[in-house]
Amino acid sequence: xxxxxxxxxxxxxxxxxxxxxxxxxxxxxxxxxxxxxxxxxxxxxxxxxxxxxxxxxxxxxxxxxxxxxxxxxxxxxxxxxxxxxxxxxxxxxxxxxxxxxxxxxxxxxxxxxxxxxxxxxxxxxxxxxxxxxxxxxxxxxxxxxxxxxxxxxxxxxxxxxxxxxxxxxxxxxxxxxxxxxxxxxxxxxxxxxxxxxxxxxxxxxxxxxxxxxxx
DNA sequence: ATCCCGAGGG
DNA sequence: CCCTCTGGAT
Numbered sequence: 210x211x212x213x214x215x216x217x218x219x220x221x222x223x224x225x226x227x228x229x230x231x232x233x234x235x236x237x238x239x240x241x242x243x244x245x246x247x248x249x250x251x252x253x254x255x256x257x258x259x260x261x262x263x264x265x266x267x268x269x270x271x272x273x274x275x276x277x278x279x280x281x282x283x284x285x286x287x288x289x290x291x292x293x294x295x296x297x298x299x300x301x302x303x304x305x306x307x308x309x310x311x312x313x314x315x316x317x318x319x320x321x322x323x324x325x326x327x328x329x330x331x332x333x334x335x336x337x338x339x340x341x342x343x344x345x346x347x348x349x350x351x352x353x354x355x356x357x358x359x360x361x362x363x364x365x366x367x368x369x370x371x372x373x374x375x376x377x378x379x380x381x382x383x384x385x386x387x388x389x390x391x392x393x394x395x396x397x398x399x400x401x402x403x404x405x406x407x408x409x410x411x412x413x414x415x416x417x418x419x420x421x422x423x424x
Numbered sequence: 425a426t427c428c429c430g431a432g433g434g
Numbered sequence: 435c436c437c438t439c440t441g442g443a444t
Contacts (some may be wrong), residue, residue: 231440232440233440245440246441246442248439248440248441249439249440249441249442250428250429250430250438250439250440250441250442251429251430251431251439251440251441252431252432252438252439252440253439253440254431254432254439255430255431255432255439258431286430287430287431288429288430288431289428289429289430289431289439290427290428290429290430290441290442291428291429291430292428292429293427293428293429293442293443294428294429297442297443324442324443325441325442325443326442327441327442327443328441328442329440329441329442330440330441330442333440345440346440347439347440347441348438348439348440348441349439349440350440365441385440389440392440393439393440397438398437398438398439399433399434399437399438400434
């Protein structure tokens with residue numbers, strides 16, 4: 210995509226959704242962090258279903274530690290990978306209590322040190338909680354970036370670096386959400402709905418995708 | 425490279 | 435059935 214196409218790409222997505230937010234439900238930054246950890250390889254809908262009751266009683270890392278690993282498992286049993294996630298959430302909560310006064314650090318390097326938190330999760334928290342210009346390259350953004358030609362790369366990190374270079378300044382904070390929503394609802398993995406895509410004319414894989422659907 | 429692991433959709 | 439869903443740790 211040309212520089213002008215990229216600007217137009219985000220201009221349109223921004224116009225359709227002026228104030229994009231994560232679809233994960235949370236009441237504070239700590240709950241956001243937990244929700245994002247739970248969302249790995251899971252849908253937001255599924256995570257929200259589990260956290261609704263959990264976050265009613267657990268609002269701080271100290272309360273999570275008090276709940277305990279087995280107690281947490283009862284809440285998140287319906288989410289994939291729940292054993293590893295329960296262990297990580299308890300462990301990271303213990304660290305927040307012991308080392309950060311129960312607060313979530315506004316620092317990516319510190320976040321990545323927490324168990325269960327990788328670069329992608331840290332980037333989501335930095336963006337959603339602290340308004341940082343970070344790009345959390347998940348399955349959606351990786352696919353949309355490569356498919357459209359906006360940000361091509363063989364690894365999520367490579368795509369992230371491309372986005373940092375190519376996303377125009379006015380869209381850097383919102384780009385993460387716009388790309389996620391676009392990937393989730395229109396540029397879907399299996400059946401991209403190009404016929405109702407607002408940026409189809411800017412996409413280099415349009416013909417390929419439409420042809421594939423015809424088969 | 426492989427394992428963790430459940431719900432919903434096509 | 436098989437694929438996908440805002441991955442991370444080993």
